[in-house]
Amino acid sequence: MRSPYLIAFTVTLVSMMELLDVTIVNVAIPSLMGTYGASVDEISWVSTGYVVANVVILPVSGWLSAWFGRRRYYLVSTAVFVLASVGCAFSAELWQLVAFRVLQGLAGGGLLGISQAIIYDVFPKEKVSSGMALYGVGVMMGPTLGPTVGGYLIDTLSWHWIFLINVPIGAVALLLCWLCIGDSVNEQKPSSVDYSGFCLLALGVGSLQILLERGEHWDWMESNWTVACLLLSSFSLVGFFWWERRAANPIxxxxxxxxxxxxxxxxxxxxxxxxxxxxxxxxxxxxxxxxxxxxxxxxxxxxxxxxxxxxxxxxxxxxxxxxxxxxxxxxxxxxxxxxxxxxxxxxxxxxxxxxxxxxxxxxxxxxxxxxxxxxxxxxxxxxxxxxxxxxxxxxxxxxxxxxxxxxxxxxxxxxxxxxxxxxxxxxxxxxxxxxxxxxxxxxxxxxxxxxxxxxxxxxxxxxxxxxxxxxxxxxxxxxxxxxxxxxxxxxxxxxxxxxxxxxxx
CATH class of the missing domain: 1.20.1250.20 (MFS general substrate transporter like domains)
Known part of the structure; x- marks a missing residue:
């Protein structure tokens, strides 16, 4: 019998690793600009790509877990996140760094979305608050520690280590996931794939996130790009809710x-x-x-x-x-x-x-x-x-x-x-x-x-x-x-x- 507290520690470690990467990159912006000879506008896509991929995958993580099986999906997402971190550290060109950051965001969003569900599954309902408390520590500490850990690594080593730090953490997390994480008895594999729902959701949430990330740079409503993202997001999300109410297997x-x-x-x-x-x-x-x-x-x-x-x-x-x-x-x-x-x-x-x-x-x-x-x-x-x-x-x-x-x-x-x-x-x-x-x-x-x-x-x-x-x-x-x-x-x-x-x- 796996200890629910060990499982809670496992998913907390994984989620903390993912959330650390939301803020740890911010302190490395000057170093990245120097390495790649990029402007602030260009280098900002290192953060934007990660966050956009994150929010696109978050709402569908439950569906993906049911489709692939929770254990397989969680293990693969953790492994992909760690490998993408290595790719970020050794990227020779800026476009490669942005691509690996997007891959990180896709993998990390799935981890964050499923972790809470795992705690609700493995803890008795009268003790679930204890598991959520441990998980909450990771959610609160992860983004807060980002600037501190990132600043220390850059000052003492180099910017590459803000990504490579995920390797030892991820290795421990992968081992614990392999030992602890199982499939959920409460999930049933969908009989079909809701491609239309996923596309509408990805367009709606993705364009909204790009608008929020880039809106100030575009001078908000003074830019055609802002208007385009706003219209695309609005129509896509309205279409998404209309479609999901009628879909046989909504995402x-x-x-x-x-x-x-x-x-x-x-x-x-x-x-x-x-x-x-x-x-x-x-x-x-x-x-x-x-x-x-x-x-x-x-x-x-x-x-x-x-x-x-x-x-x-x-x-x-x-x-x-x-x-x-x-x-x-x-x-x-x-x-x-x-x-x-x-x-x-x-x-x-x-x-x-x-x-x-x-x-x-x-x-x-x-x-x-x-x-x-x-x-x-x-x-x-x-x-x-x-x-x-x-x-x-x-x-x-x-x-x-x-x-x-x-x-x-x-x-x-x-x-x-x-x-x-x-x-x-x-x-x-x-x-x-x-x-x-x-x-x-x-x-x-x-x-x-x-x-x-x-x-x-x-x-x-x-x-x-x-x-x-x-x-x-x-x-x-x-x-x-x-x-x-x-x-x-x-x-x-x-x-x-x-x-x-x-x-x-």
Whole structure:
């Protein structure tokens, strides 16, 4: 008899490896640009390709597991992910790196979607919260550790090791999968392949993800590419839901959304992904841009919050298992703690030092850790076991899409807020003062000129612009952190609309 806790550890290790790769590449962008002689626009496809492939495969992972058999699908996906990681490390051309990243994303999306379903299958229903708590640690820690681990590997070795680190982890995971993972008795192989549903879903979700990843670069609705992706995504997703309601063997069972708890859970998962990934994007950016921290140093600042999240997840998992406290209380309290942490983030200043940031980040981590296990239980516990695999993939998809939307909105709002604040703050700097000091008029755009090329007198004239820019960026970050807290608060009424979870399905 395989230990359910060993199985939970196995799928947690696999999922953590997959999620680590979502954020670990971000700190290697400058190194990759130098290696391949690529622009920021070109190198961004290393991240975009991975995420797009990930979200395309997530919602159909349950169907693929039933078609190929869970054990075979999980083992093959893990092996392909590790081999693709090796391919990434030894790619001679940029297109090869992007291709292997897409392969990584396709394999990794399947792993993430099935892992939760495995836990629900192997644990008795009265102990499933313990398994989900262990899995939740990996889900929360994986993306948070990415910048820290990536920064350390790049500083001490080279960028190749952000991919090669998956080899020893993957080898252990493969061995454990071979020993522990079996087929599910709750899955039945579909009698036919829903090619139309898969194509519509891939077009809809894929074009939506590309829009979110590239929208800011394309200047959103000012670009024909944006409009094309928006139209393609809209028509494809509408067509997908229309088709799936009529298909004999749908690749995603849209009847899942008839369950109120699951529907509200998906909305909450979207908000959680929004809050988790947007802050993982914005906090390191704040530390590196305004507090002059390196990628590794910013990762160390974030690390205590990740530990707090792991501890919180384990404790709440234990309390959820006892089923003495309404799990809606945990989720609501977690959202409130996250919102309070974002309020504390709005108090950051240019004089803040990393030591003063720990507690707001720890509170944020504690709040997020309180949400994962009870939210998953609320969303999925009333579903029949035959629908768990598909539901797990869709729930993970909503969290990933929430993260993508969060990052896209955060990046856009940061730029907009920065320019709005800058225009207000720079009103006191006049063109005549710059001409008098030799700048030749504002058409030289002193905001972007280097002080190293200016005389002492010119540098003094430029300082008000630079100070205004820094203050504007600081104010923009504060406004943005407040906005993220407000978006997360949307989840509270969704939670209150869900019925209390019970141990019976």
């Amino acid at each position: 995603v069972n849209v009847a899942l959304f008839h369950n109120r708890e699951f529907l509200m859970g998906c909305i909450c998962a979207f908000c959680v992904g929004f809050g988790l990934y947007s802050t993982l994007f914005m906090v390191p950016l704040f530390l590196q841009t305004l507090l002059a921290q390196s990628a590794y140093q910013s990762g160390l600042v974030i690390f205590p919050g990740a530990v707090a999240s792991a501890i919180s997840t384990l404790v709440i998992g234990k309390l959820s298992q006892e089923n003495k406290i309404d799990e809606r209380v945990f989720v609501t309290l977690g959202i409130v703690m996250y919102c309070y942490a974002m309020f504390l983030h709005t108090q950051f200043t240019l004089d803040s030092n990393p030591d003063t940031l720990y507690w707001p980040l720890v509170i944020r981590g504690l709040g997020l850790g309180m949400i994962f296990v009870p939210l998953t239980n609320l969303a999925m516990r009333r579903l029949p076991l035959t629908l768990i695999s598909g539901a797990s993939g869709v729930l993970n998809l909503m969290r990933q899409l929430g993260g993508s939307v969060g990052i896209a909105i955060a990046a856009t709002l940061l730029t907009r807020f920065s320019w709005e604040r800058y225009r207000l703050l720079s009103e006191h700097v006049t063109e005549s003062s710059l001409i008098a000091n030799g700048w030749g008029g504002v058409e030289s755009n002193p905001l972007f000129l280097s002080l190293g090329l200016a005389s002492h007198q010119q540098a003094l004239a430029l300082m008000p612009y630079l100070q205004a820019r820094e203050q504007a960026q600081m104010l923009a970050f504060s406004m943005l952190f407040g906005t993220l807290g407000a978006v997360m608060a949307i989840g509270i009424p969704m939670v209150l609309m869900m019925r209390r979870s019970t141990l019976s399905r």
